[in-house]
Each structure stands twice: as C-alpha cells, then as structure tokens.
Amino acid sequence: MAKMDSIARVLSxxxxxxxxxxxxQKTLNDSLRGLEIALIRQTEVAARLDSQYRILEAERQPLLHVLARSVMSDLRLNRWAMLEILLGSASLADFMERRSAINRLRDSAKRRAIETARGLRDIQDLEDRSIDETGALNDRHSQVETILAELAVRKAELETKRELANVERDALLREQRAIDASSKYVKEQLRQKEASIRKVESIVETNINQLAGTTTFASQKGLLPWPISGNVTSRFGKKRxxxxxxxxxxxxxxxxxxSGVPVRAVAAGKVATVTWLRGFxxxxxxxxxxDHHxxxxxxxxILVQQGDSIDPQTIVGYTGFDAEKNSYxxxxxxxxxxxxxxxxTWLGPAKK
Incomplete structure (x- = not known):
C-alpha cells in the first residue's frame, strides 16, 4: 500500500x-498568434509607407525640376534683366502683378519641395521604426517558438514518466489482485482447516471412554517416538x-x-477413524x-483401516503434499x- 500511495503521489x-x-503552452500559443497578427499588420504598414514614399518621391521630382529651372534662370538673368522684364509692364499694377507672380511661383515651388522632403523624411523615419518593430517582433516570435519547443520536450518527458508510473501501478494492481486472490484461497484453506479441526474434535469426543485400559500412554509423555523425522514448520497454539x-x-x-516418507504410530492403539477432510x-x-488420541x-x-489394532511404530501411511506450505x-x-x-511436550528428543 505504501508503494501504491507513493505512485499515486507521483502521478498526482x-x-x-x-x-x-x-x-x-496555451498562453504562449496565444502570444504566438498575437505576434503573427502583429507581424502581418506591420507588413501592411510597411507596404503602405513604401507606397506613400513612392508617391512623394514621384511628386518631388517635378518640383526639383522646377527649382532647378528657377535657379538656372536666376543665374542667366541678372538683376537688371529681371528689372527690365518688370519695367516692361504696361502699368504699375501690371508690374506689381508680375513681380508677385514670380515670387509666388518660386516660393510655392520651394515650399512644396520642403514639404515633400519633410514628408519623405517622416516616411523614412516611420519605415525605420517599422523595420525595428518588425525585427523585435521576429525576435520575440523566435523566443516564443523556442520556449514552446522546450515545453514540448518537458511535456514528453512528463508523459514518459507518467507511462512508467502507470506501468508500475498496473503491475502493483496485478500483484495486489494476485495477493487478494491468494488471500481468498488461503482464507478458504483456513476455513476448511477450521472445519476439519472441529471434525477431528467431534471424532475424538465420540471415541472417548470407548477404549478401556491403563494410563500407559500418559506415562510416556515426553518419551513418545516421533511419527517422522522432519523439521517443525508450525508449532502448536495460536499465531497471527x-x-x-x-x-x-x-x-x-x-x-x-x-514425499512418501513412512508415518509411524507413536504408540499402540486402535484405529478410530480413517477419513478425508478438506484442509487436512x-x-x-x-x-x-x-482417552488419549x-x-x-x-x-x-493410508495403510490401516478403521477398527485395526496397531502396535507402536506401525506404518499408518505416507507423507503427502501440504498446499498451504507448498511442501511435503x-x-x-x-x-x-x-x-x-x-x-x-509428548514427543521425546528428536533423532539427529
């Protein structure tokens, strides 16, 4: 039972x-799915940023062309040439309009070029952050996969230990069932033996006073010969x-x-009973x-019959098999x- 309790604790x-x-594993798998979703979204963000970058880059090229032309014009035209263009105006209002238009055109091109450059820098910064975040997500994804692989190995080891514990438990259960079956058999043997003991008591009581005589048998107490030579495997009286x-x-x-050792009568007497009893x-x-038996x-x-008068050392039978002790x-x-x-207390010293 202690071993079975120990196995039960191990299994628990x-x-x-x-x-x-x-x-x-469930928590990590959920985390893994979240990371995979985040990576998909990050990929989508990167794609959008790339698209926006290409659009702004496409817008920047014409602006750069305009600015380049403006710079070239400034180089080709000196201040007096520009003054000549302006003085060619039909009126003061026309003059002011021409000058304002030239300045607006130049300022607009510069502003748009600056805004486009700023937008490109912002997108580049976002793309850089996106790349960093994607790298971090990939690193975390790899870490989670590694931990999951380690958990899978540990779980397989636990399963192996569980299988071994179950094998040991099943073996103990089979052993316990065998012991229980053996106990039932032993109990039945003991029950039969008890019944046989009661039967022997009944036979002895029935035969009391039927054989008159002296107390010759009683006088031999401590001197009777042994019925066979052998080791005492179970003594008289109660035991646990x-x-x-x-x-x-x-x-x-x-x-x-x-097996088959001659069993001899320890003293002269009369065969009171020859029978077969369960357990005996x-x-x-x-x-x-x-009144001794x-x-x-x-x-x-058994070599004698009921009613036979026998002498000391008469062979009454031969030793048989004891199923309880698995010996003869x-x-x-x-x-x-x-x-x-x-x-x-009745038998003499055993012969060596």
Whole structure:
C-alpha cells in the first residue's frame, strides 16, 4: 500500500505539472498568434509607407525640376534683366502683378519641395521604426517558438514518466489482485482447516471412554517416538497470520519431510477413524489408553483401516503434499480427552 500511495503521489504531481505546462503552452500559443497578427499588420504598414514614399518621391521630382529651372534662370538673368522684364509692364499694377507672380511661383515651388522632403523624411523615419518593430517582433516570435519547443520536450518527458508510473501501478494492481486472490484461497484453506479441526474434535469426543485400559500412554509423555523425522514448520497454539492479519490456531504441529516418507504410530492403539477432510486431506485417528488420541493428517496414502489394532511404530501411511506450505510433510496432533495437547511436550528428543 505504501508503494501504491507513493505512485499515486507521483502521478498526482505529474498531472499537476502537465496541467501547468499545458496552461503555459496555451498562453504562449496565444502570444504566438498575437505576434503573427502583429507581424502581418506591420507588413501592411510597411507596404503602405513604401507606397506613400513612392508617391512623394514621384511628386518631388517635378518640383526639383522646377527649382532647378528657377535657379538656372536666376543665374542667366541678372538683376537688371529681371528689372527690365518688370519695367516692361504696361502699368504699375501690371508690374506689381508680375513681380508677385514670380515670387509666388518660386516660393510655392520651394515650399512644396520642403514639404515633400519633410514628408519623405517622416516616411523614412516611420519605415525605420517599422523595420525595428518588425525585427523585435521576429525576435520575440523566435523566443516564443523556442520556449514552446522546450515545453514540448518537458511535456514528453512528463508523459514518459507518467507511462512508467502507470506501468508500475498496473503491475502493483496485478500483484495486489494476485495477493487478494491468494488471500481468498488461503482464507478458504483456513476455513476448511477450521472445519476439519472441529471434525477431528467431534471424532475424538465420540471415541472417548470407548477404549478401556491403563494410563500407559500418559506415562510416556515426553518419551513418545516421533511419527517422522522432519523439521517443525508450525508449532502448536495460536499465531497471527501475516498475510491475512488474523489469529489462527494450530491444534498440533506441522512437520516437513520428503514425499512418501513412512508415518509411524507413536504408540499402540486402535484405529478410530480413517477419513478425508478438506484442509487436512487423508486423516488417520488412533485411540490410545486413557482417552488419549493421536491424529495423523495430510497423508498421501493410508495403510490401516478403521477398527485395526496397531502396535507402536506401525506404518499408518505416507507423507503427502501440504498446499498451504507448498511442501511435503505431516500434520500431527495429540489429545487428552477433549483437550488438545502440544505434541512437542509428548514427543521425546528428536533423532539427529
């Protein structure tokens, strides 16, 4: 769960970062579109300025021609020649009109030439500013494109991390489902085992007082031979199940061995029951003197029959497979009347 929580936090952070990058991309794309519109408008402005410049340039040429002719006339005509033209007037009024006309013509040409030159300078200044603004817009456009490219790379990296996190999450989910399925299986096994334990209790209680005799069996406490040689994998009593986090009870001990090892009776007695129980498999219960019973479970094969009288060390069967532990072995119990006993307190020292 801790690992799944960690992955969930990673995915949440990746989602947040992706949203932020997407928002930045949107803002930059909007800015890019604005820059492109501004560049289009700037191009239109430049085209208009160029057109106006050509018009003014076309107007300036005739004016320059007029001014040039005026200058040439001034050079060719001295003051007395001009005076002669003026004195050739029919009257004083004609004289004044001629002089005024010459001055107006000259002043008008100069004024228009000056205005045209000023207009050309203004247009040139506007064109220069337009070129500068266009350059700045192009620079900003390039910067935005570069940032967008970097964001695209970062977003691709985030997507790769997200995919890896999702793969890890899916693997954990599959593992969790497998664990859940395994837990269900283990729970079912435990349920069946509990039912089998109750069944064994019932069988033992039913057989109490049916075999009269001495307390020979009780006198052998701590001296009984082991039914098989093997390691104890699960001891008697209650224990906490790590997977299921529940408390389970083992009414005996579990011994691990190879497959098909002979299982021997620990003392003389009578076979009370031969049966098959879920969670325990083949089960043989032997009744001994003094209302004592021994239980041999998970046998692959049983060699005795109900009602048989057996001697110590009689082979009652062979070790079988324990699905819960995924190994071969024997489940062994000792009962004194209705009370389950710890088999290790009844068995003698294990043979080396």
């Amino acid at each position: 952070a990746l989602d947040r970062d992706t949203r932020e990058l997407t928002s930045q 199940h790590r997977k299921l986090e529940t408390v389970t009870e083992n009414p005996g001990i579990d011994l691990e061995s190879a 498999g083949n089960v043989c219960i032997v009744q001994h003197e003094g 021994t239980v041999y479970a998970r046998l692959s094969e 072995g024997l489940h062994f119990e000792v009962w004194a009347g209705k009370d389950k006993q710890d088999p290790l």
